Amino acid sequence: MRQGFVGNNRAVAPVIGFIFVIGFLVLLLAVYQAQVVPQQNAETEFEHHEDIRYELRSLHHAITDVSQKQSPRFQSLNLGTDYRARTLGINPPPAAGTIRTEQHNISISNGSSTEDIPTRFIEYQPGYNELDIGSTWYENSVLYLDERDRGNDLVVIEDQQIVDDTGNLTIVALQNEFQETGTGRVTLELYPSNDLNNVSLPDPNGNYSVKIPTRLNGTGYWERQFGDGVDIDPVAGEDHDLLNLSVAPEALELSSVGIQLEPTGIDGSVEEESEEEYDYAEETYHRDDNSGDAVQPVNPSGDIENPSAVNEEGGDTATAISSGGQEDLNVGFALPPTDESAETYTMRFIIERIQVGGGDFGFSLVNSDGEVLTERQVLEEGDNTYSFDDDEEQAISNNYDDLYLILDSETNGSGNRELAIDYFELLAG
Amino acid sequence: MRDRNPSTTIWNDRRGVSEVVGFILILGILVLTLTTYQATILPQQNAQTEFQHFEDVRNEMIELRNAISTAGQADVSQFPSVKLGTNYQSRILTINPAPPAGTLQTSEAYNISISDSTDTENISTKFIEYQPGYNEITAGSTWYEHSVLYVDEPGTRNAITIEDQHLVTDGNKLKITTLQNTFQRSGTNRETVELLPNQSAVDLSDLDDSEELTVRIPTRLNETEYWDTLDEKLDTDDHVGYEHVDESGDINYLVLNTTNKEHLEINAVEIYS
Structure with a gap:
């Protein structure tokens, strides 16, 4: 007896069952790769973000320590992270991070002549695959997470230490180029200045007017620190502005810290300056x-x-x-x-x-x-x-x-x- | 009377219990899968675990190296730690080898000798070696000597530098941190290393203040492997000068000079567990 295709009711139950099971497994795997893997990797990245925040905080303390105690420090940062190993499922490449410095000038003026002191900001830029986190910056003793270009706010991790309770102004000029990218640990060797006495500031004539480069204009940070009367000059075409402070000569303390090498002296041209003097x-x-x-x-x-x-x-x-x-x-x-x-x-x-x-x-x-x-x-x-x-x-x-x-x-x-x-x-x- | 049916001999018997045959086949496939897993996938996964530990230990050795320099040059005690070994992921059906243990130890003591035209002062120092005990991957020891951190791969002539020297950074000063005392730890656990500065171990009082000094520093590295980079870095008008690497003995000596005592700084760190 012959049956038509439509009227055929026989089935090979084990075969259909097997196909179902395989299909179900493939579906599970796809869900795992699409949902669970990114979640777990985001967790790894977040742990690294917490770690690097702690390490940058240590770097901030180390820079202060070097300038105060005049002894070197060797601080390391783990720039990136590896994801956990997987048997099933595929990871993106390990997340690498970048640390770099950016040069700016602090200028100290007595009204008629001005001395420029080079300093550097430090930027740590994460390269996460899952999380979208902005760069962390160190500038003039302020450590902050800058999320402004992502439409978020700015998170200050460590407050400024340039002006203390007694009104003294302590400037630590950070010197020498440093740039490193990778997933491993890099060391920043921080050396104190050898020749602090060679600083040739213009002769004091009343208070010094000090201009400090800052990226924090418009965030209200300096206003919160120094009150509403704080004076910040915008700099056209640059991503930083200048914070104006006035300080008595005896309340100004300058030091410099060099990355990887001893700083060359605060003004970078110590000998010529001393000859001019x-x-x-x-x-x-x-x-x-x-x-x-x-x-x-x-x-x-x-x-x-x-x-x-x-x-x-x-x-x-x-x-x-x-x-x-x-x-x-x-x-x-x-x-x-x-x-x-x-x-x-x-x-x-x-x-x-x-x-x-x-x-x-x-x-x-x-x-x-x-x-x-x-x-x-x-x-x-x-x-x-x-x-x-x-x-x-x-x-x-x-x-x-x-x-x-x-x-x-x-x-x-x-x-x-x-x-x-x-x-x-x-x-x- | 022959009642045996010729059709039931072993050769032409066509009866079979398909369930039993199927079960035996599936069991066979499972056993085969398990052995393949044990023989190929498990070593791969364990190698991955070991490699991750190798990376971690590399990072921790960098911290150890930085801690030694900080203890010596900033005169503050440091307590870094190193995880000597690792554990493989736990398994239900298959068997792991024993967890890989590592050894962190100081080498024998060598003398750094500093001489002017008439006198010589000797200060002893040691190297640190971390020797992994991996089952799957082949990795050489990681060595610390005078701020250089490198992996000494067995079978290759070249040391792979992890962190560069900072004996001389700008040609103005030779800064040596010596390492004293004996340290040896083995196992799979995390061990803390206590680093205590000990300035009294350094005595250069016999040397003349203004004379040129020759400094001989023991090293396991040779000139072509590493130290020629220092030679290139130093200029003739620097206060620290490069002479050569003495490769005649069991251990090499890096020979440097400084224009006088002012351009030499030696400090000592004691290592305890």
């Missing part, structure tokens, strides 16, 4: 018959006109002059300390003009006791460099912070003796 026009740094109280020469004669002109190359000249009829010229300058460990020393002079009858101008170096360290050498017009022999160089090294330059004339006539000096410098090589 050295002013030969100051009474203690020159001596002639009429003015100056440098220790040498003890028996000055003649005059130095416009001594500040030798502070820098080019421009005006200082004139060492001894009028006709008087005795020979004998004037001097106190030299700034030089490098004690240099191998060679040379003396460079830029002489604009020498006017002398019969005879010459010369120079020698002495120490404060008047001991002659280098033999007298005759000066020529123009930009010339004068070298010393080994014994003389040893003597300069031994007296590196006690050097005086003596300028004198040896003439037989009695006319005007004039030496116009643009610049001189003791070079250590």
